[in-house]
Amino acid sequence: MYKKKNYIPFDRRITARKAIFAQKLNMASAKSTTLEPLESLSMTDRVENILRDYFTENAFKPGDQLPNEFEMAQKLNVSRNVVREALSRLRMLGMVESRPRRGMVMAQPDLLAGLEKVLNPLLLSQDDLKDVFELRLVLELGVSEILFARKTPEDMAELEEIAERQKGLAVLTKEDEIEFHGKLYDMTGNETLHRFQSMLAPVFDHVFAAYYNKTSKSSKLEQVTHYDLFKVLKEGTAAQFRTAMYNHLAVYIDSASSR
Amino acid sequence: MYKKKNYIPFDRRITARKAIFAQKLNMASAKSTTLEPLESLSMTDRVENILRDYFTENAFKPGDQLPNEFEMAQKLNVSRNVVREALSRLRMLGMVESRPRRGMVMAQPDLLAGLEKVLNPLLLSQDDLKDVFELRLVLELGVSEILFARKTPEDMAELEEIAERQKGLAVLTKEDEIEFHGKLYDMTGNETLHRFQSMLAPVFDHVFAAYYNKTSKSSKLEQVTHYDLFKVLKEGTAAQFRTAMYNHLAVYIDSASSR
DNA sequence: ATATTTTTAATTGTAGGACAAATATACTAT
DNA sequence: ATAGTATATTTGTCCTACAATTAAAAATAT
Structure with a gap:
């Protein structure tokens, strides 16, 4: 039990939200030639897409360390929940792996999962x-x-x-x-x-x-x-x-x- | 704005946890013939599996209404977060769809998603x-x-x-x-x-x-x-x-x- | 009784706080 | 230098809250 002193939980330390990547998030994928139901993507959907794009654009390879969840949430200006839901999907596909307390790393996806x-x-x-x-x-x-x-x-x-x-x-x-x-x-x-x-x-x-x-x-x-x-x-x-x-x-x- | 009176949010009303399906959750998939790293599944992984099994065992068909998230969380004795992460995966696969406030329905999965x-x-x-x-x-x-x-x-x-x-x-x-x-x-x-x-x-x-x-x-x-x-x-x-x-x-x- | 409006209830999506556990790191004592 | 101890980090999990919105119910008007 290391809960003494004036320990501020890590969660709380980051409060100021810098919407650096917010544009990325908010830029609608506007390119429908034909009028369609405009399936408004949920935040989770969008974050999932953004993350996959981010990985490929930055040429992430299996084994590479990923930014932690807080950082992602901050940068994208969404809650950690949303980031975790998106990551959960990628984890299912074998795309990312996360060992508790050691952070997340890129992994080799399971083709057929x-x-x-x-x-x-x-x-x-x-x-x-x-x-x-x-x-x-x-x-x-x-x-x-x-x-x-x-x-x-x-x-x-x-x-x-x-x-x-x-x-x-x-x-x-x-x-x-x-x-x-x-x-x-x-x-x-x-x-x-x-x-x-x-x-x-x-x-x-x-x-x-x-x-x-x-x-x-x-x-x-x-x-x-x-x-x-x-x-x-x-x-x-x-x-x-x-x-x-x-x-x-x-x-x-x-x-x-x-x- | 219908926020008057002594309205208790729906979230709070359900408190007593009936661990009916807890056994299902806790039953380890113990059947490894060869000694392996014992990949301890996360709650989310387990709930994902349980839900898919549940759907097939109960012969859910596209269009069928699903229990809501609270109910699932209760029954499985896990937090709504865990249920949502599992559902998020199934949503990605097109297996379930959820229109906000109307609940979730089974859907035809996208084979290749x-x-x-x-x-x-x-x-x-x-x-x-x-x-x-x-x-x-x-x-x-x-x-x-x-x-x-x-x-x-x-x-x-x-x-x-x-x-x-x-x-x-x-x-x-x-x-x-x-x-x-x-x-x-x-x-x-x-x-x-x-x-x-x-x-x-x-x-x-x-x-x-x-x-x-x-x-x-x-x-x-x-x-x-x-x-x-x-x-x-x-x-x-x-x-x-x-x-x-x-x-x-x-x-x-x-x-x-x-x- | 029927049609219309208002209120209420239900439910997902999203935000955010908390903390345990475990590990890597920094720090301290020997 | 070594061993032991404290600290920081980070995921996994739980919890609370609430906006939005539709479906249902209730209230009201015709």
Whole structure:
């Protein structure tokens, strides 16, 4: 307890508000060509934007120390609450980190943190769900080049083990699908792509289960299996693999095209 | 000015804290198999998670009215500040909307809002930048199926106009690239894909300009032009288009593969 | 009873005060 | 110089207050 003497809390010491950056704050982003509802941004919105601009304009890099909250609040002529709400957002994105009493530092944002929190089938619009569905399809069809460029014997052995095991199964579960396709993305060496795909997958399943008639084209008996895909990846070319993947996903692609 | 009588501000009326949901709050997410720094979540982090869980578990849909901030703070036994910081995050993601004095409602989140704010080449790690670079490549290579399924005569006419105009140019600017490829994504009818791509593009350019040796393979003179792409899209097949796009992007793909 | 006006209540946005905890720094005693 | 102690710093959290404004309720007029 160091609460003796005439100690003035730090909070109180700064009282005079110098509205240095106030102009910055108050300058409306006036540039709407078409008349729109003029979505008046809240202070928090504006401070968030200003801070991000400030970081990029001043070329802040991960690890760089940031001014403290009081200083920001002063300079911007807003309350600490507003600054904290804005910072809270940036913290969520991984853009800034703050260890208590040590201040805040710039950090490497988490690319997909925001997207991850938002991929909720109940909240997204039909259009967005459809877009996500297709996006995943586009990814699956687009990875073959990378796959061929990056595949290693070890990866192929592991993939073979998976494909071989699944060959015996009458019907593949969702987990089986994830295992095989997940391994594929793993093999790209692209961690973001891998994570991105696995975030999209549940939405993809939801959309397919909810909106598309699975039985329609399932009579197409000559379906390309995971083992087929493996074989083409092992012995074929990138172009052949693309075709194989296209056929493997034919059911979904038909669904996507038809609407 | 209705400030007469013995009006007690709403803020003050609720004092007794019923820690009904306190358990929910205090239950640690204890499930780490490997020993990790035990990233103690802040109250705000926890409330953010709890709120999102609460929304999904109770199947909140866009338009649904949310409890007000006081109530949330009470129930969770935290201050309104903490609740507001958490809500501020969700507001940024478009997940909730709040019109002053009318309360908060669930909203349709903006799929890409979080990602958009974070795509800053100065802040992202080398690995992330490389991942984004490749991601864009994967998208370009993956859209051909959709393109063939969705192309319309009107779109093709517009694309032809662009390709025709660019045929005369000695060198294509960044804007030219955006115009042509942008139109391609536009033709997919997938708004999210379109926006996603245009968010990735600047990072893509940055990575290519900063890290890859452009001159290396540029001697490959038989480059596929935008007009070539157009022609294949018009007269060829999806498979041919994929090959054409692959060749069009060969410079980049070489870069990506080599590292 | 119905329409219009006035009052009240509710709720977000914003400001600002307080303080604990913990760390980095300055200071003091040995 | 070392160890120990006080001080300053800064985030996280809690609290109070109030303006603005709409929705609802009450009062008033038709």
